[in-house]
Amino acid sequence: MSTSTEAVAGSATAAPGKRIGELIFALLILSIGIVGFVAGAGIQTPPSASDIGPRAFPFVVSGGLVLLGVCLVVQVLRGATGAAEEGEDVDPNVKTDWLTFAKLCGFVLLHAFLIVPLGWPVAAALLFFGAAWSLGARPWWRNLGIAVVLALILQFSFAELLGVSLPPGFLERFGVFGG
């Protein structure tokens, strides 16, 4: 995808925090492979199976992940870091804004918990409102207006026109959206 040069060229200027993070990510891949092996041993193989059984392929995949994980850990330890993805809206020179990241994750999580009690439109409007606020959109009343309109349009077009059963929540009582 990106045409940047091979990662081995990696930058010595990469922040130390990012290198530790990258190491953790490589270790995560390694550990997924290990878990795959351990859990793979627990897969039952019916004695009647005429082929290689349900266990073989998981072992191959887990083995591959372990191998790749080890290589990646070694590569990171030797100082070769990956080239972070580029994009039109991505500024490679700014520091990672963890606060915004956390806020966005928080609002998605909140959304997941609100769908059932409040209904999809309300939960979606809150998600949009919260995300727009986290990303710095102002003024708040315009964010709110767009959030409500978007949620209602989506609810109408998906639930009413396309028949995707999104729970309308309390709006159902006002007869706005049928079940």
Place this chain on the structure above:
Amino acid sequence: MSTIVVGYVPNSLGDAAIQEAVREARRRTASLLVVNTTRADRLVDPGYADSDDVSKLESVLRDSGVEYTIQHGVSEATAAEEVLDAAQATGAELIIIGLRHRTPVGKLIMGSTAQNILLAAKCNVLAVKL
């Protein structure tokens, strides 16, 4: 010496506002504070002057002979807030802005910078029309 704050956008309306501002500055023997900022919250902001626009603006102002300052850059505040803050900070006697015709739908979707300035300004506001 009193100050006139001008909200500038790089188009014909902005140029008209500058012309009017120069005339007012001469009449009142005031200095100009030209404000053009962006919140940088989108990929493309047509209201934000690039370096070419700024140098063109500077040459116009230099030729006019009035005393001027240009406030240009990326800011967290909205354009209206920047203009109002600048007016407040300098104790400006006049704010000059361009005013364009907007469709009802446009007004509904995007709040108006001009309207915010008109309503919240503490001093007189001169709205320039094309």
Place this chain on the structure above:
Amino acid sequence: MDNFLALMDGFAVATQPIYLLYALGGVLLGTAVGVLPGIGPAMSLALLMPITYSLEPTAAIIVFAGIYYGGMYGGSTTSILLNTPGESASIVTALEGNKMAKAGRGASALATAAIGSFVAGTIATVLLSFLAPVVAVFAVQIGPVEYVALMIVAFLTVGALLGSSMLRGLASLGLGLFIALMGVDALTAQQRYTFGSPFLADGIDVVLVAVALFAVGEALYVASRLRHGPIKVIPVTGGWTKWMRKEDWKRSWKPWLRGTFIGFPIGTIPAGGADVATFVSYASERKLARGENKLQFGKGAIEGVAGPESANNAAAAGVLVPLLTLGIPTTATAAMMLVAFQRYQIQPGPLLFETNGALVWALIASLYVGNLMLLVLNLPLVGIWVKILQIPRAYLYSGILVFAALGAFSVNFTPIDVIILLIIGVFGFFMRRYGYPIAPMVVGLILGPIFENQLRRSLAISQGDPIALISSPVAATIYVALIVIFALSFWLRRRQRQFESTDIDSTPSGPANDEVKA
């Protein structure tokens, strides 16, 4: 001639008013997402997957095909007028196109890109119409062993060649295969990697993973390092009818054709996607240019826009050949098209032309129609496409998150899927951050179960003898081809890198508007 009649039937379907409307919607949306920063065609297909729950297959596939082609057109507009980084398939276009725009010839650049895309798209679709049924006839005869070989080719090329780091690409592929294993084994009904959770017993839905990786991961990644400071759009002046001068036509038509015949074959083989095709086309146009035109390269040569843009679109059509005849996606967008088919219990592959002929030919016919629509829409409407770039980023990415949440929730109508969406999305964020490509993971996830199935069938036939996997002459040929593809693409990449480090960086970046022939 049978195929020709089938294609005509396809046209009869695709030109029904309602399907024309769907195609129009698709190409409009596709162009919009191509223009908008941060949203690609793969992400928009993933986000629109919920429409497959109620639209009938033909309508949905036509919409998706429109998005697929439209995205290619939209990308060129931004690279010419904005010179933005990103979207690798448009990098080469930006090289000359942006210089042209700065020299006041943006309109010519846009026109040659759009017309070139149309010419290339149409010729490539003709090639697709004739080649795909032929390939399908051959493909019907291949057995599981050959299938395994083909999928290994797909895995290795997508995993190893798409990203910048081979290890990371393969790791991404492995993660996709791992997630694909979760759930109940299709052949023996044994639970695998469910860790006793009833939610994992059905496996993790492909759509959920795709939406999480493409949309949530991207939104989080962009949000974490948002660009500050707007980019200046170069204004396009003059009516669109005067965009191409006589000389522009004269200089463009050959690069269009060359780009087409470079792009289509590269698209059909999984050799690294459309950006390789654009690079090859650019390099050859540069080489073929003579005299004064050659001097313009690096300063806004129209050939450098016409060729790569055609190659780009031709490659997009080429990608559909392995997708429709073998069921093998070679790009992220093709992978999402495959998922769309699977939503309707249709498995693209050798039998697709027989079992779902009407649908496939309607799809191909809609590509012709969509191309024409895109040409008509793109030339006069450039102003509108540039306007949508003014959507504030906060609203854009908030909207993406809402759509992603909608897509995730509608998979099983349980909020737990939204939480899984978030978890995988965060994972996708870190993948982007540490340079792991996303596409191999999605391809692995989609092809994993099919691959395992074919592998086990091959080994059951050979009674567990692994030699059988390579002893079939066809399979052996495929493996040899794999080695050739690898050698070729490494050579291409080295060329590309040399080319980028020597030619592009040293291109004099002085004022672009000197010496442009009037």
